[in-house]
Amino acid sequence: MTYKVIGKRVKRVEDPRLLTGGALFVGDVNLPNMLHAAFFRSDYAHAKIKSIDTSLAKEIPGVVGVYTAEDMGEAWEPGPPLVSPPPTLEGVVFNSRRQVPLVKDKVKHAGEIIAVVVAESRYIAEDAVEEIYVDYEPLPAVTDLEKCLEPGHPLVHDDLDSNLAAYLVQNKGDYEAAKKEADLVLKRKFKLDRGAAVAMENRGIVVDWDQKNQHLMIWDTTQSPIPIRNGMAARLGLRTHQVRVVAPFVGGGFGPKIMMFYAEEMVLPWLTMKLNRPVKWIEDRKENFYATTQEREQVQEVEMALSKEGRILGIKQKIIHDTGAFDPYGLTTPLNTQSHSMGGYDVQNYNSELFVVFTNKIIVTPVRGAGRPQGIYVVERMLDIASKELKLDPRDVRRLNFIPKDAFPYNHEIIDQAFVELVLDSGNYLPAYEKALEKIEYDKFVQEEQPRLRAEGKYVGIGVVPFIETTGVGPYEGARVAVEPSGKISAATGVGTQGQSHMTSFAQIIAEELGVEVEDVSLVSGDTAEIHWGTGTFASRGAVVAGNAVLAAASDVRKKVLKLASKILETPEDELELEGGLVRVADIPEKSISLGELAVLANPFRGAVEPGTEPGLESTKYFGPAYGATAFGVHGMILEVDPETMMIKIHKYIAVEDCGTMLNPLVVEGQIHGGVSMGIGNAYYEKLHYDENAQLLNASLADYLIPTSAEMPHIEVYHENTPAPNNKLGTKGVGEAGAIPVPAAFAQALENALPDFNLEITETPLSPNRLYELLYKSEE
Amino acid sequence: MKVEGEHLFSGTQQQVWDLFRDTEVMAAALPGTKKMELIGENTYEAVMNVRVGPVVGEFSGQLVISNEDHPTSYTMTVDGRGKPGFLKGVGDVILTNQGENQTLMGYTGEVQIGGKLVAVGQRLIDTVAKSIISQAFEILDNALAERESAEAEGREAAYRKSSESDYAATVAKDLIKNVLKRTGSSEDS
Numbered sequence: 001m002t003y004k005v006i007g008k009r010v011k012r013v014e015d016p017r018l019l020t021g022g023a024l025f026v027g028d029v030n031l032p033n034m035l036h037a038a039f040f041r042s043d044y045a046h047a048k049i050k051s052i053d054t055s056l057a058k059e060i061p062g063v064v065g066v067y068t069a070e071d072m073g074e075a076w077e078p079g080p081p082l083v084s085p086p087p088t089l090e091g092v093v094f095n096s097r098r099q100v101p102l103v104k105d106k107v108k109h110a111g112e113i114i115a116v117v118v119a120e121s122r123y124i125a126e127d128a129v130e131e132i133y134v135d136y137e138p139l140p141a142v143t144d145l146e147k148c149l150e151p152g153h154p155l156v157h158d159d160l161d162s163n164l165a166a167y168l169v170q171n172k173g174d175y176e177a178a179k180k181e182a183d184l185v186l187k188r189k190f191k192l193d194r195g196a197a198v199a200m201e202n203r204g205i206v207v208d209w210d211q212k213n214q215h216l217m218i219w220d221t222t223q224s225p226i227p228i229r230n231g232m233a234a235r236l237g238l239r240t241h242q243v244r245v246v247a248p249f250v251g252g253g254f255g256p257k258i259m260m261f262y263a264e265e266m267v268l269p270w271l272t273m274k275l276n277r278p279v280k281w282i283e284d285r286k287e288n289f290y291a292t293t294q295e296r297e298q299v300q301e302v303e304m305a306l307s308k309e310g311r312i313l314g315i316k317q318k319i320i321h322d323t324g325a326f327d328p329y330g331l332t333t334p335l336n337t338q339s340h341s342m343g344g345y346d347v348q349n350y351n352s353e354l355f356v357v358f359t360n361k362i363i364v365t366p367v368r369g370a371g372r373p374q375g376i377y378v379v380e381r382m383l384d385i386a387s388k389e390l391k392l393d394p395r396d397v398r399r400l401n402f403i404p405k406d407a408f409p410y411n412h413e414i415i416d417q418a419f420v421e422l423v424l425d426s427g428n429y430l431p432a433y434e435k436a437l438e439k440i441e442y443d444k445f446v447q448e449e450q451p452r453l454r455a456e457g458k459y460v461g462i463g464v465v466p467f468i469e470t471t472g473v474g475p476y477e478g479a480r481v482a483v484e485p486s487g488k489i490s491a492a493t494g495v496g497t498q499g500q501s502h503m504t505s506f507a508q509i510i511a512e513e514l515g516v517e518v519e520d521v522s523l524v525s526g527d528t529a530e531i532h533w534g535t536g537t538f539a540s541r542g543a544v545v546a547g548n549a550v551l552a553a554a555s556d557v558r559k560k561v562l563k564l565a566s567k568i569l570e571t572p573e574d575e576l577e578l579e580g581g582l583v584r585v586a587d588i589p590e591k592s593i594s595l596g597e598l599a600v601l602a603n604p605f606r607g608a609v610e611p612g613t614e615p616g617l618e619s620t621k622y623f624g625p626a627y628g629a630t631a632f633g634v635h636g637m638i639l640e641v642d643p644e645t646m647m648i649k650i651h652k653y654i655a656v657e658d659c660g661t662m663l664n665p666l667v668v669e670g671q672i673h674g675g676v677s678m679g680i681g682n683a684y685y686e687k688l689h690y691d692e693n694a695q696l697l698n699a700s701l702a703d704y705l706i707p708t709s710a711e712m713p714h715i716e717v718y719h720e721n722t723p724a725p726n727n728k729l730g731t732k733g734v735g736e737a738g739a740i741p742v743p744a745a746f747a748q749a750l751e752n753a754l755p756d757f758n759l760e761i762t763e764t765p766l767s768p769n770r771l772y773e774l775l776y777k778s779e780e
Numbered sequence: 781m782k783v784e785g786e787h788l789f790s791g792t793q794q795q796v797w798d799l800f801r802d803t804e805v806m807a808a809a810l811p812g813t814k815k816m817e818l819i820g821e822n823t824y825e826a827v828m829n830v831r832v833g834p835v836v837g838e839f840s841g842q843l844v845i846s847n848e849d850h851p852t853s854y855t856m857t858v859d860g861r862g863k864p865g866f867l868k869g870v871g872d873v874i875l876t877n878q879g880e881n882q883t884l885m886g887y888t889g890e891v892q893i894g895g896k897l898v899a900v901g902q903r904l905i906d907t908v909a910k911s912i913i914s915q916a917f918e919i920l921d922n923a924l925a926e927r928e929s930a931e932a933e934g935r936e937a938a939y940r941k942s943s944e945s946d947y948a949a950t951v952a953k954d955l956i957k958n959v960l961k962r963t964g965s966s967e968d969s
Contacts, residue, residue: 043865043895110894130863138868286900693892699899 005512006729009666013519014249014503024248026204027282029219034206035064037268037281038125040115040132041290042107045360045694046154047136049105054115056131062124064275066132067267068115069102075270076101079261080231082365083330085166086419093167097157099326099363101266107136108156108325109360110695111290113263118271118279141360141694145299145320148357156325156358165327166356170338172413173349175305178314182305186386190300191763192374194322194688195681196292197367198706199498201251202283203292205265209272214238216269218245222526223258224536226494229528231260232269240532247526253498254678255366256293258538259328264291289699294688295333295367297322298374302341304382305349310390310397314349315379317341321356321371324363331356333364333371335417336470340375340740342412344429344468344632345401350414360694366538368678369739370417376467377764380744384751385760394748395437398466402429409725416628417539418473424630425726428658432720433466436634436656439718440464445638459643460651461753463745464636471631471659471733472544472724476624478533479546481510481553483561483617485603487581487596489514489521491553494534495546496526500735501670502542505663506550509729513554514561514595515578533622540733543663544629548727552621560617564598629724631732632658635676635741637713639749646768646775648684648750650713657737658720661730668734669717675738676715680707682739683746687765783871783909784888787917791924793875796883797851800873805923808939809916811946814838822846830864831948832901832908837864851875856889865895911951 017023054066069076078098085094103112115132119125140154147153148163156163179185206219216238222228222245229245236243250257264281271279283291303316321334331354338352383401387394403410405428416422437443445462453460479493489510495502507521524530534546562573565583569576569591577586584592595617603615638652655672662668685705689697698704723730747761750771757775766774789796799805803824807816812829819825822845830839841860848854853874860867871889878884893905901908923939930937 043861045894138866286896289899691898693894695894695898697898697902702900703903 003512005508005518007662008508008664010504010508010518010664011666012501012504013507014501018249025201025251026206026219026221026248027201029206029280031206031208031278034278034280035118035120035275036122036125037271037279038117038119038122038129039113039264039287040117040129040134041111041113041287042103042134043110044107044136044138045110046139046141046156047107048139049103049107049114050135050137052115053133056133057117057128060124060128060131062120063128064118064120066115066117066128067102067271069100069104072102072270076104077235079266079328081330082260082328083332085331086335086415088415088419089168089170091169093164094331095157095160095165095327097165097326097358098328099263101263101270106158109362111287111362113267116267116271118275141692143359143361143690143692143694145297145322145357145359148359149355156360163358164355165323165358166331166354168331168354170352170354170414171350173314175314175316175349175351178349179305182313183308184306184386184389186304186306186382186389188302188382188385188762190302190378190381192296192298192300192377193763193765194294194297194361194690195367195686195765196289196294196688196704197254197256199252199254199257202285202288203257203262203264204282205268206278206280207268207272208278209276211276214242216243216273218243218269220245220247220265221250221257222247222260223250223253223496223498223538224260225496225526225528226532226534227536228260228265235266236269236273243528245528247496250496250498253537254368255295255370255538257498258536259293259363259365262291285701286699289696289704290362293363293365293367294324295364295370296374296682297364298337300374300378302378302382304386306386306390308390310386310392310400312345312347312401315342315347317352317378319352319354321354322359322361322364323356324359324361326363327356327358328363329365332417333366335415336371337375338414339412339416339422339470340372340468341379343376343379344403344424344427344466345379346403346407361690368675368736370539370736372469372736373679373682373740373743376465376740377744380465380741381747381762384748395442395464398433399430402433403427405430416470416473418628420627422470423627424468425627425724426722427468427630427632428720428722429466429632432632432656432658433634435718435720436464436636436654439654439656439716440636440638440652442636459641459753460638461641461749461751462636462638463747463749463752464634465741465745465748466632466634467741469540469631469633469733469737469740470628471540472625472629472727472731473539473541474545474624475535476622477535477546477549478531478620478622479506479550479553480531480618480620481550481557483514483557483595483599485596485599487520487594487599489516491521491523491550492527492530493523493525493546493550494531495537495542498537500537500542501664501667502546505543505667506547508663509547509550510554513551513558516581516595520581531620540631540735540737542733542735543731544724544727544733545623545625547663547731548623548729549621551729552623553619556619556621557617560602560619561595561598564602564617565593568593568598568601623727625726627726629660629726629732631660631734631737632722633737633741635745637745637749639753641750641753641771646771653713654716654718655738656718656720657734658722659734659737660722660724660732662719662721663729663731665719668719671734672717672738673715675736675740676742677707677712679739679742680711682765683743684766685711687767781891781893781905782889783869783891785913786884786886788878789883789885789921789924790881791883791928792881793851793877793883795924795927796875796885799920799924799927805920805939808923809919811912811915822848826860828860830862830897832897833904835864835896835901838862839864839867865893865897867897868892907954908951911954915946915950
């Protein structure tokens with residue numbers, strides 16, 4: 001299908017506001033009579049609370065109140081379970097334990113909130129927090145994924161028999177039978193460690209209870225305003241129309257901002273209703289390390305059976321996944337790991353045993369990639385190691401195993417994060433892989449460049465890694481599109497924006513349908529007053545699920561426009577066209593009427609209308625796919641290792657992306673750039689170091705390194721297009737794609753760069769120090 | 781965090797033992813000590829101001845001496861907390877006679893640290909701990925000499941107290957030394 005506006009490199013319409021300080025963030029919300037909250041958080045990761053003394057804090061002038069769990073009374077209850085376990089799998093164990101607003105008796109991770117101070121200013125509130133004294137009885141911390149299930153180990157939740165949060169097995173085919181046929185059975189253990197999302201804007205919330213209107217206004221840095229509104233109303237005993245949640249511009253979400261409810265989100269609404277005054281809290285950077293969810297920690301034992309030609313006969317896997325102190329987000333992340341552990345390969349036999357464990361660490365919920373990077377990491381590492389063992393070209397091994405083009409839709413026969421069968425809807429993997437090899441000039445590099453540079457004493461290596469990304473999962477999203485009397489278009493969707501360019505790419509869909517300029521479309525995302533139903537921005541699903549809802553609503557408005565215009569212009573609908581904000585007769589362009597005039601006529605002030613007529617040129621539509629759309633990509637990098645400092649420099653970075661129909665290539669490329677930078681952090685810079693007491697040792701940006709522009713290579717992005725068959729636009733998600741393959745590509749490139757060492761990388765993130773240790777160890 | 785090291789004192793084993801068991805001397809030796817009192821048998825209560833990089837605050841806690849083997853060894857347990865976090869440690873101190881008027885004090889221990897102290901100050905803790913210890917030894921050396929001469933002269937010993945500014949200067953000096961060592965341009969190279 002040829003489009004006029006969709007797929008064009010339209011510059012982001014939201015940028016002028018963002019770049020000139022004209023965009024509203026939660027931090028900008030300041031209300032008359034507003035109070036400020038600050039939290040007393042536990043230094044201990046695991047400790048019983050013996051007593052809490054807030055008397056000194058309460059005496060400080062300007063302090064309005066200091067509250068603990070006891071003060072909340074009936075209002076104290078844990079957060080809701082966000083995602084329940086898959087009902088479609090047998091033998092699932094799932095122990096739901098959710099975070100609490102204020103700790104009552106036992107602290108389960110450092111940073112948990114014990115008391116809140118409300119004061120006339122944040123300064124006073126923070127000073128008062130310093131005066132709170134809590135008497136603890138410290139307990140041994142649960143940190144080790146492998147040891148924490150041993151009998152007699154300290155327990156995070158005393159009411160459970162062990163630290164097991166969940167257990168399930170997914171099976172496809174018969175691995176044990178396949179193993180008997182194998183020429184090579186490879187067994188490795190992988191350690192994947194934790195990182196933080198480090199959004200530029202920390203979390204924040206402003207709440208305002210209007211006693212006279214009986215209405216609660218909430219500004220929240222959430223990725224999920226509608227579920228926050230619904231849940232908040234339920235918690236507070238209000239009707240949904242009494243609560244309005246606005247997620248204005250949000251400075252980066254990356255997953256943790258879809259968690260709900262954070263303790264602060266449970267405490268602040270209670271405070272504003274109790275005190276009858278607005279209350280504000282903005283998370284500081286240090287709090288962010290302790291209070292905002294993290295991800296990626298797993299230990300995996302993986303076994304792969306292969307033929308001597310390199311054909312994968314089967315994969316067996318044991319995953320121990322750390323969910324931190326609570327598991328509000330169910331099994332989404334580890335299910336994603338399973339969904340990606342076969343990659344885009346035709347694997348007939350798969351057996352995966354999943355143990356989810358509680359530890360005294362910060363809560364784990366999805367972070368951009370959401371379990372997928374771990375799956376891709378293990379399957380790609382296993383293929384690299386197998387290629388070496390079988391003395392095969394790693395490229396040929398991948399070519400041999402890709403799911404062929406005509407095998408789609410391809411059923412992986414396991415359950416995915418949406419609890420439906422993991423069906424890869426479409427794909428054409430081999431051409432994208434070949435394109436990546438060509439663009440990075442693989443042959444030229446290994447045959448000419450690498451030998452030349454090695455002769456100069458330079459350690460340069462290449463890594464090329466393909467990956468799939470399951471995207472665009474349900475349940476549904478909605479959109480409302482309306483023609484204003486001015487002829488401009490107003491639209492709304494429930495998926496909030498944290499930088500995804502919704503205001504541009506969704507406007508392009510509407511502009512395409514209604515024949516208006518992108519600038520004439522004004523889209524509100526993330527305001528519950530504008531649309532009533534929806535879930536949120538997550539799982540790389542905006543362009544797929546909300547995008548197609550926008551299309552459906554715009555198409556319906558188009559129908560209404562044509563119907564009315566046909567009557568007024570006395571011309572059959574199929575002879576009309578929408579162009580330049582007008583409806584005109586295709587052959588007689590001067591015979592036209594503007595959309596604005598039609599909007600006025602569609603909403604008469606007096607007179608009678610035909611029975612059954614709906615006023616206005618407006619429509620609200622929903623879209624929900626039966627199963628997701630699976631994107632594909634290949635990333636390639638050439639890097640150099642400094643043998644003295646172990647610092648690396650990326651000489652070349654290419655990404656070939658197949659996310660089906662692109663709404664806006666600029667936006668797609670921007671997503672890839674951002675994802676890659678996160679992936680580089682995950683691969684070589686960012687690691688949260690916890691000690692054996694579950695104390696976070698690098699909880700500041702001085703010690704937790706994120707890649708800056710100096711570490712970022714120039715990224716070349718190339719596109720393939722295999723449209724998704726199950727949605728009209730043909731879109732697939734791309735928001736998380738960039739981050740997924742990078743650690744695996746890094747590992748491959750490092751091994752390739754350091755052939756003199758017997759280096760086999762089975763862990764991520766790495767760092768210069770860690771690489772040095774690995775090389776030193778393998779030299780021994 | 782593991783702590784270990786040794787220091788050679790100019791004194792007999794008995795003199796060094798006595799020195800270490802003198803609350804006044806110990807309070808003087810540790811920078812930032814605001815209070816150190818014997819509150820029970822072998823149990824001391826202390827209040828200390830700690831400064832690790834950007835993390836500053838008062839710690840209060842208890843120090844318990846156990847496993848005493850006069851005048852050779854004892855075990856020290858500290859348990860303290862304050863606004864910047866908490867620390868808990870157990871250590872063994874061993875004194876050995878190294879010939880005439882020479883006593884070697886060796887110590888090994890394990891310290892657990894938590895809170896802001898470790899989250900923000902982690903990179904500096906090692907250096908700061910070493911600085912505190914080295915400065916303490918310097919003061920203890922002087923105190924030992926002062927005790928000897930005071931005894932010889934038949935007067936009360938007067939101890940120099942470690943000041944927080946001396947301590948800050950020592951930490952800064954040690955940090956710079958570390959940086960120079962890392963960049964390979966220290967005076968030794």
